[in-house]
Amino acid sequence: MTRRYDVMAVGAHPDDVEVFMGGTVAKLGRMGYSFLLVDLCSGEPARYGRPGERAEQARRAAGILGAERITLDLQDRMIRDTPEARIAVAELIRMHRPRIVFTSEGSGVHPDHAAVTHIVTNGVFYARLPKWDALPGGAALADTEPHEIDRLFFGHCRMEGPWSRFDFAVDVSEFYDVKLAALAAYEAVFGDDQGGLVDRYAAEDRYVGSLVGVRYAEAFKARAPLLVADPAVFSRVRYG
Numbered sequence: 001m002t003r004r005y006d007v008m009a010v011g012a013h014p015d016d017v018e019v020f021m022g023g024t025v026a027k028l029g030r031m032g033y034s035f036l037l038v039d040l041c042s043g044e045p046a047r048y049g050r051p052g053e054r055a056e057q058a059r060r061a062a063g064i065l066g067a068e069r070i071t072l073d074l075q076d077r078m079i080r081d082t083p084e085a086r087i088a089v090a091e092l093i094r095m096h097r098p099r100i101v102f103t104s105e106g107s108g109v110h111p112d113h114a115a116v117t118h119i120v121t122n123g124v125f126y127a128r129l130p131k132w133d134a135l136p137g138g139a140a141l142a143d144t145e146p147h148e149i150d151r152l153f154f155g156h157c158r159m160e161g162p163w164s165r166f167d168f169a170v171d172v173s174e175f176y177d178v179k180l181a182a183l184a185a186y187e188a189v190f191g192d193d194q195g196g197l198v199d200r201y202a203a204e205d206r207y208v209g210s211l212v213g214v215r216y217a218e219a220f221k222a223r224a225p226l227l228v229a230d231p232a233v234f235s236r237v238r239y240g
Contacts, residue, residue: 005036005068008098010089010120012079012112013043014058014071015186019201020104020155022065022179023172024218029066030175036096037067040085040116041074049188061185064178079111081118087137089123094144105154105221113157121223124152152223158201166219167226169208171235173215176205213238 007028011017017025017037029035039058046054055071062069072088079085093101103120106113128148132138156163172179183190183198190198202216209217212235228234 002095003068004034005096005098006033007100007102008036008038008093008096009102010038010040010116011104012040012106012110012116013076014039014054015043015061015183015189016104016113016116016157017102018061018065018179018182018186019158021102021170021218021220022182023175023205023216024102024170025065025067026175026178026182027170027172035065035067036092036098037062037065037069038089038092039069039071040079040112040119041076042071043076043189045076046188047194048191054186054188057185057188061182064182064185077112079115079119081115081122084137085115085119086122086126087140089120090126091140091144093123093127093149094141094147097147099150100153101149101151102153102155102220104157105160106157107160109157109159113159117154121152124149154221154223156204156219158197158204162204163219163221166208167222169212169217169219171209171212171214171217172205173209173217176202176216 009017009021009025025035043054044051058069070092074085101120101124103116104113106117108114128146130146132141205216205218208219209215
C-alpha cells in the first residue's frame with residue numbers, strides 16, 4: 001500500500017526545500033508529522049562533484065531532516081510548466097494524499113524556480129479533478145482517486161528579491177542546527193566559492209526571526225487567506 005504523508009514539499013532541485021524550509025521540515029517531523037520531499041529533477045549536471053553525487057547528498061540531507069524523498073525525471077535548467085509536469089505532481093498528491101503542500105515562490109531569476117511555482121499550483125488543482133481517462137496523458141491519474149489538500153503554502157525562493165510581507169513565519173530556532181547540517185550535506189552545491197550562500201540564507205532567517213521576536217524563522221505565503229477557529233493559536237510577538 002502506498003504510504004500517506006501529512007505534508008509534501010516540492011522543490012525544483014535537490015537542496016531547494018532545505019534552503020527555504022529546512023527548519024520547518026525538521027520541526028514538523030519532531031512534532032510527529034510525516035514529510036515527503038519531492039525534487040522535480042536530480043540537479044544534474046551539478047556545479048561541483050561527480051555525476052550522481054548530488055542525489056546521494058540529497059538522500060543524506062533528507063535523512064538528517066527526518067523526511068522521505070522522491071525525485072522526478074525533469075531536466076535541470078529546462079523545467080517548464082507543462083501538462084505533463086502538472087500531472088506528475090498531481091499523481092504524487094493523489095498517491096500520498098498530503099494535507100498540506102509547500103513549494104517555493106519564484107518570479108524568474110532561475111527559470112526552473114519560476115516554473116515549479118506554477119507546476120505545483122496547477123498540480124494541486126489537477127489532483128482534485130475526476131475523469132482523466134480520455135484526456136492526453138491522463139492515464140497516470142485515471143487509476144487514482146481525486147484528492148483535495150487542506151492548504152498550499154509558498155516559501156521564499158532565495159534567488160529572488162526579498163519579500164515586503166509574508167503571511168506567517170515558523171520559529172525554527174531550536175532546529176536551526178539540523179537545517180545547517182542538512183545544507184552541509186550538499187557539497188556538490190555549496191562547495192568552493194558557493195559556501196558563502198549558506199551564510200546568506202542564515203542572515204535571511206535571522207532577519208525574519210527578528211521581525212517576530214525569535215532567533216531564526218522561515219517565512220511563508222498562503223495560496224488563500226488564512227482561517228483559524230481560534231485566534232489565540234497565534235504566538236505572541238512584540239508590539240502585537
